[in-house]
Amino acid sequence: MSGxxxxxxAVRPPLVRPRPAPSPVHRGGVLGTVMAAxxxxxxxxxxxxxxxxxxxxxxxxxxxxxxxxAGLVAGGALAAxxxxxxxxxxxxxxxxxxxxxxxxxPLLSTLxxxxxxxxxxxxxxxxxxxxxxxxxxxxxxxxxxxxxxxxAVVGAAVIVAFALQQSGxxxxxxxxxxxxxxxxxxxxxxxxxxxAGHMPGWQVIGWALVACLxxxxxxxxxxxxxxxxxxxxxxxxxxxxxxxxxxxxxxxVWYRGMAAIGVARASQLQLAQPLLTLVWSVLLLGEHLTxxxxxxxxAVLVCIGVTQRASTxxxxxxxxxxxxxxxAGANPEERP
Numbered sequence: 499m500s501g502x503x504x505x506x507x508a509v510r511p512p513l514v515r516p517r518p519a520p521s522p523v524h525r526g527g528v529l530g531t532v533m534a535a536x537x538x539x540x541x542x543x544x545x546x547x548x549x550x551x552x553x554x555x556x557x558x559x560x561x562x563x564x565x566x567x568a569g570l571v572a573g574g575a576l577a578a579x580x581x582x583x584x585x586x587x588x589x590x591x592x593x594x595x596x597x598x599x600x601x602x603x604p605l606l607s608t609l610x611x612x613x614x615x616x617x618x619x620x621x622x623x624x625x626x627x628x629x630x631x632x633x634x635x636x637x638x639x640x641x642x643x644x645x646x647x648x649x650a651v652v653g654a655a656v657i658v659a660f661a662l663q664q665s666g667x668x669x670x671x672x673x674x675x676x677x678x679x680x681x682x683x684x685x686x687x688x689x690x691x692x693x694a695g696h697m698p699g700w701q702v703i704g705w706a707l708v709a710c711l712x713x714x715x716x717x718x719x720x721x722x723x724x725x726x727x728x729x730x731x732x733x734x735x736x737x738x739x740x741x742x743x744x745x746x747x748x749x750x751v752w753y754r755g756m757a758a759i760g761v762a763r764a765s766q767l768q769l770a771q772p773l774l775t776l777v778w779s780v781l782l783l784g785e786h787l788t789x790x791x792x793x794x795x796x797a798v799l800v801c802i803g804v805t806q807r808a809s810t811x812x813x814x815x816x817x818x819x820x821x822x823x824x825x826a827g828a829n830p831e832e833r834p
Contacts, residue, residue, distance in 0.1 A: 527758060527759050529758060530754070530755045530756075530757070530758020530759035530764070531755065531758075531759055531764075531767070532755070533751040533752070533754045533755030533758065534751070534752060534755025534756060534758075534759065534764040534767050535755070535767055536748075536751045536752075536755075537748050537749065537751045537752025537753075537755055538752075538767050538768055538770060538771050538774070539774065540743050540744060540747060540748030540751070540752075541744060541748055541752070541768075541771055542620075542771050542772075542774035542775045542778060543739060543743065543744065543775075543778055544607070544740065544744040544748075544775075545607070545611060545616040545619050545620055545623075545775050545778075545779070546616055546736075546775065546778045546779055546782045546783055547735070547736040547737075547739040547740050547743070547744065548560070548607065548608055548611050548616075548736065548740065549611060549616050549736070549783055550732040550733060550735060550736030550782075551564075551732075551733055551736035551737045551740060552608070552611065552612070552733075552736075553728075553730060553732050553733050553736070554727065554728045554729045554730050554732070554733025554734070555722075555725070555727060555729075555733055555737065556721065556724075556725025556726065556727075557605075557608045557609055557612060557725075558717070558721040558724075558725060559718065559721040559722045559725045559727065560608055560736075560737060560740070561601075561604050561605050561608050561717075562714050562717035562718035562720075562721050562722075563718045563722070563737055563741070564604060564737060564740040564741045564745055565600060565601070565604065565707065565710055565711075565714035565717075565718075565741075565745065566711065566714040566715045566717075566718045567737070567738075567741035567742070568707050568741040568742065568745040568746045569707040569708055569710060569711035569714055569715075570711070571741070571742065571746055572703065572704035572705075572707040572708055572746060573704075573707070573708045573711060575700070575704060576701070576704050576705070576708065581701060581704075583705070584697060584701070584705055588693055588696060588697070591689040591690075591692060591693050592689075592693065592702070592705050592706050592709060593706075593709065594685055594686060594689040595686045595689050595690045595693070595702060595703070595706040596686075596706040596707075596709050596710050597682060597685075597686065598682040598683050598684070598685045598686020598687070598689070599682075599683055599686035599687065599690065599703070599706070599749060600686075600703075600706050600707055600710050600745070601710060601713075602678075602679065602682030602683065602686070603679045603682055603683040603686065604740070604745070606675045606676070606678050606679035606682070607619065607623070607675070607676065607679045609672075609675050610672040610673075610675035610676045610679070611672070612672075613670065613671060613672045614670065614672035614673070614676070615779070615785055616775060616778075616779040616783060616785065617664070617775070617776050617779045617785050617787060617791075618661060618664050618672070619672070619676055619775075620771070620772035620775035620776055620779070621657050621660045621661045621664065621772045621776075621794070622657070622658075622661045622673055622676040622677070622680075623676055623679065623680060623771070623772065624653075624654070624657035624660075624661075624768075624769060624771065624772040624798070625654050625657060625658065625677075625680050626680055626683060626684060626687075626765070626768055626771075627650060627653070627654070627765040627766050627767075627768045627769050628650050628651065628653075628654040628765075629680050629681060629683075629684035630683075630684040630687045630688060630761060630762075630765035630768075631647075631650060631761070631762040631765050631766070632684070633684040633685055633687070633688040633761075634688050634691070634760075634761035634762050634765070635762070637688050637689075637692070642762050645804065646762065646804075648804075649766075649801045649804035650766060650801070652797075652801055653766075653769045653797070653798050653801030656794055656797045656798055656801070657769075657772060657794065657798065659794075660790055660791075660794040661673070663788070663790050664788070664790070687752075687756070687761065687765065688761055690702050690703065690706075690749070690752075690753045690756070691753060691756035691757055691761045691764070693753075694753040694754060694756065694757035695757055698754070699749075699750050699751070699752070699753030699754035699757060700750040700753075700754075702749075702753050703745075703746060703749040703750060703753060704746075707745070707746070752764075766801075769798045769799075769801055770798070770799070772798075773791075773794070773795050773798060773799075776791055776795075
């Protein structure tokens with residue numbers, strides 16, 4: 499066409515594809531990691547709080563009072579919300595939780611802290627992620643990858659070397675108590691994570707505490723008459739934190755986190771726990787650290803990064819949760 503305007507070609511706007519919304523599994527994984535990290539932060543104060551509690555209470559009195567108070571709080575919450583008792587098939591697992599994280603670990607670690615410093619106990623208990631992952635592999639059939647295991651073993655080796663350097667190269671009686679605490683706590687964590695796929699995490703630890711309530715109340719009454727009691731600000735604050743923070747609230751978020759991201763991967767977050775406890779031991783107890791502490795910190799944090807990126811192959815409880823269920827485990831109804 500001569501002398502006329504050239505036809506205009508319509509310009510189409512560039513095609514912008516909306517970003518897909520995060521999947522429920524992804525959101526649940528992030529929330530699970532946050533929950534597990536909060537649990538680790540709560541647990542990192544356990545040994546300093548125990549040291550404070552031992553300033554005014556004997557070891558048996560401290561453990562019994564800790565369990566009795568936590569059991570009363572848990573029982574009150576279960577009663578107020580009218581939570582029905584767990585199914586009969588879950589009680590065997592709840593007894594393992596009770597024996598591991600309600601009675602076994604608190605008692606053995608408290609006995610260890612009569613002769614060990616909190617910093618020494620913290621690095622020994624740093625083996626807990628490895629023992630928990632081993633228990634999960636045996637009990638639930640999870641199959642972590644070789645890279646995962648390599649990083650976990652290296653992290654554990656760093657912690658063992660640090661512990662031996664602190665104690666002069668030989669294990670102590672306190673170490674034996676702590677190694678026993680590692681074994682029973684790993685079993686309690688593994689069973690608790692499995693049960694958190696069938697009921698909310700707070701109910702798992704709640705029912706375990708309630709199951710031990712008759713024993714803990716009777717034990718507190720007997721122990722406090724047999725051991726000297728000198729309650730001060732530190733002793734009261736330590737006992738309250740052990741009961742409410744470490745024994746109840748910390749385990750609530752910890753079990754919810756493990757149910758969401760898997761036992762093996764969540765347990766590796768605990769490699770940071772001894773390092774946090776070292777910080778608290780300096781700030782709250784005035785303990786002095788050696789040059790090995792920052793070196794161990796760097797090595798362990800590297801191991802955490804590797805294990806968090808490694809594919810664990812774990813059969814996660816999250817993958818078996820029905821569609822529409824609260825991924826964080828807050829659904830009050832029992833899951834199939």
